[in-house]
Amino acid sequence: xxxxxxxxLSGCLLLGTIAGKLVGxxxxxxxxVGGVGIAMLALILIHNASGRTFELxxxxxxxxxxxxxxxxxxxxxxxxxxxxxxxxNSGWVSVLAGVIAVLLSFAMVPVxxxxxxxxxxxxxxxxx
Amino acid sequence: MESIVSDVFAKNSLIVAFVFVGVLTWLSYYxxxxxxxxxxxxxxxxxxxxxxxxxxxxxxxxxSKGVADISLLAGVGVLGGAMFRDFAIVATAYGADLRExxxxxxxxxxxxxxxVVLSFAVGAIVALAFGYTDSVSVSTIGAGAATYIVxxxxxxxxxASSEVIALSVGAxxxxxxxxxxxxxxxxxxxxxxxxxxAMIYGGLMGTTSGVAGGLAATDPRLVPYxxxxxxxxTGVGCLLAPSILFLIVDALL
Numbered sequence: 001x002x003x004x005x006x007x008x009l010s011g012c013l014l015l016g017t018i019a020g021k022l023v024g025x026x027x028x029x030x031x032x033v034g035g036v037g038i039a040m041l042a043l044i045l046i047h048n049a050s051g052r053t054f055e056l057x058x059x060x061x062x063x064x065x066x067x068x069x070x071x072x073x074x075x076x077x078x079x080x081x082x083x084x085x086x087x088x089n090s091g092w093v094s095v096l097a098g099v100i101a102v103l104l105s106f107a108m109v110p111v112x113x114x115x116x117x118x119x120x121x122x123x124x125x126x127x128x
Numbered sequence: 129m130e131s132i133v134s135d136v137f138a139k140n141s142l143i144v145a146f147v148f149v150g151v152l153t154w155l156s157y158y159x160x161x162x163x164x165x166x167x168x169x170x171x172x173x174x175x176x177x178x179x180x181x182x183x184x185x186x187x188x189x190x191x192s193k194g195v196a197d198i199s200l201l202a203g204v205g206v207l208g209g210a211m212f213r214d215f216a217i218v219a220t221a222y223g224a225d226l227r228e229x230x231x232x233x234x235x236x237x238x239x240x241x242x243x244v245v246l247s248f249a250v251g252a253i254v255a256l257a258f259g260y261t262d263s264v265s266v267s268t269i270g271a272g273a274a275t276y277i278v279x280x281x282x283x284x285x286x287x288a289s290s291e292v293i294a295l296s297v298g299a300x301x302x303x304x305x306x307x308x309x310x311x312x313x314x315x316x317x318x319x320x321x322x323x324x325x326a327m328i329y330g331g332l333m334g335t336t337s338g339v340a341g342g343l344a345a346t347d348p349r350l351v352p353y354x355x356x357x358x359x360x361x362t363g364v365g366c367l368l369a370p371s372i373l374f375l376i377v378d379a380l381l
Contacts (some may be wrong), residue, residue, distance in 0.1 A: 009219055040224070043218055072174075075210030075213070078337055094296075105159045112328045
């Protein structure tokens with residue numbers, strides 16, 4: 001049943017959001033810390049476990065993959081509801097702070113990727 | 129007739145949003161195919177078109193929710209809101225490779241902390257350059273360069289003026305829009321084409337909306353990896369900015 005997949009996905013998101021709020025409360029901030037990430041991990045773990053202890057049927061999967069396919073349309077709607085007018089008219093301090101932060105962060109991606117790759121190759125050697 | 133249409137639209141706002149996004153997507157993929165021969169990705173065009181419409185709507189209505197402030201398109205605010213966004217992001221994790229996430233976990237965490245500190249430092253330096261000298265304003269603008277949520281959370285905690293909090297939100301908004309638009313262009317230059325670099329990218333950028341839009345326009349298969357780290361960023365920012373990072377700024381000024 002397709003609805004099983006939708007319900008499973010929804011359950012993961014609710015679980016993750018509650019867990020994220022609890023983490024936030026533990027460290028003393030009223031924010032959701034990684035709730036979506038926790039929900040994603042839960043879904044990945046359930047998917048990985050299926051086939052061993054239980055089976056997620058193809059129909060059930062459709063309830064999840066449909067929403068995965070709706071991801072881009074939802075992101076387009078998200079773009080259309082951003083406060084772009086305020087962003088562009090927020091003054092030079094905001095524009096410069098935002099632009100330079102993004103440019104430097106982009107530049108750091110290859111630097112950090114290399115660090116991770118070295119670590120990877122070390123681990124790979126260790127395995128052999 | 130007119131009142132019937134607007135009544136139906138108002139009562140079926142989410143359904144109208146599905147039509148709106150469907151038409152926008154179709155136009156964008158058509159333009160991608162005909163005008164750029166498919167070189168420029170349809171979803172990238174759709175996201176940019178969405179942002180342009182949001183700008184026009186914001187200028188016309190004076191509201192803060194883009195096209196969702198036009199009453200006929202109120203449903204776009206629901207479809208594009210945090211609830212559906214997070215729901216769809218989690219769905220993309222179905223089929224993601226757990227080994228990739230474990231493998232990049234350490235550098236992923238590192239990228240989140242570095243991302244927060246880097247953006248905060250940039251924002252703080254820009255604030256200084258514009259003549260802000262009190263540690264509260266400098267920290268609040270710095271926090272805004274992290275995300276538009278970290279800014280006001282920090283500003284409220286530190287008792288910053290509402291003008292400075294507004295600037296911090298502006299910096300975060302600029303960041304999120306620029307990440308959405310810029311990612312497909314810089315992706316080839318920064319090696320953003322595998323799960324490992326996507327996790328680092330998500331951790332460094334941190335804006336969930338920006339990363340979600342940027343990766344959608346670059347390669348949707350990378351979404352779960354980038355989103356995984358990005359969703360921890362705002363929490364880490366809200367933790368570090370009003371505490372350790374503020375204390376450092378306060379000690380330096």
